[in-house]
Amino acid sequence: MITIDRISKTKSRTQILHEVTFEARPGRVTGFLGPNGAGKTSTLRILLGLDRPQSGTALICGRRYQKLDRPLLTVGALLDGSGAHRARTARAHLRWVAASNGLPDSRADEVLEVVGLTGDARKRAGRFSLGMSRRLGLATALLGDPAVLVLDEPVNGLDPAGIRWMREFLRDSAAQGRTVLLSSHLMGELAETADDVIVIDKGRIVIQGGLADVIGDHRTLEDAFFELTATEAGGPW
């Protein structure tokens, strides 16, 4: 369960988030949709304790991320890149992350297998392709077998097979009862994956609800999105 409650954030004197409020529930894939620069990543970074809001709270299972003792056992996060220093091998990266949360070395090879990187375990992260980096990032997120997944643009850089794999992985995760929150600017992709949709534009939530409710009378999620965000912008696109 993720609870974001009235988060506001100002960066370089510009307010980038305006009282952002939403929930992501267990057993469901929640899609966080918005154009580039709308505030998706900023919200996720606040949720993960990387950035600080001016006001509001972001809670995971009722607690702030910074207050989680071995956070990887609760939350798996995938942000930009893999998070691995380029001089490290995939396995060495996963092992230190595992060690930091008291997890055994064997978890590294297990998650490498899940994301299909077993053959690249000894390769340095600096030599990974974009798609491989995303997989390594996801492997890192899965180390602690967390009940909550927070993923920023997870299909970015993946090839069609990778996108399909990610979609099924996320659906399976939700089916197993996990809370899955993913951001995306790809509407078609989200329409395929998400149960619930939250649309953010210029730092404000413009609509949230079940996928069908958000689409409403529109033909597709994309139509609904442009209608909603164009209204916010005060004119047609």
Place this chain on the structure above:
Amino acid sequence: MSPVRAELRKLLGLPTAWVGLVLGTLTAPVVLLLNAPYTRRAIAAGTLTDTSDLGLRDLGIGLIGPIVLGVIVVSSEYTSTGQDAPGARQLTATLAAVPDRLRLLVAKATALVLVVAAQAAVTTAATLTLTQVLYGEHAPAPAPARVVAAILYWTLTALLAYAIALISRNGIVPLTLLIINSSVVSVSYLLTKVTDLASYLPDIVGAQMFIGSADFPVEIAPVTAGLVMTAWVIALLVVGAVLFERRDV
């Protein structure tokens, strides 16, 4: 304990760390060897009469090791992880794993101190043994307290580099500043020609923790020197920690 173990692994898994370990450990003994013919002649000719600092005096050049180690503990977190995502850094993974920032900084400092203290002990032992072999009775073995002080100075220097890197959030500034100052031109030493206050700069005062006679403009007792050096390190660490705690990543 887990975060400390993770930080030890992270540090020792970096190729740059091994450059620091090897350079720092070998430089002082090698310089000692290279200087040996000159020093022997000076002893024979009677121009070098105070031999109590032989060996210890050469340890300063090896400080490049603790400096590199102290800096990369931090700078490796801020290095971009790839061209695909220029803003992506290891620090994201680090804080996702250990979100309590103060706890993370303590774990990093602990790992650094363990590695540098071990390196300093090995280097000091090697340098002093070599001094005995080269000069025999001309070089009296230094008091144990001075040896401990030398190891402590190395460790404090690593923490100083760590603190400056925390403040600057990159490796270039602290490495340039500290390595040039400790090997090429000692700006601190030049400053002591201008004002006696410069004697209390970390690298000048720190050396007096274990080098007795040498040509320091202001003589500071070893314990006082150690306290001043420690005060520098604590002050910079506090500034670095406060900034790290407050900044968005």
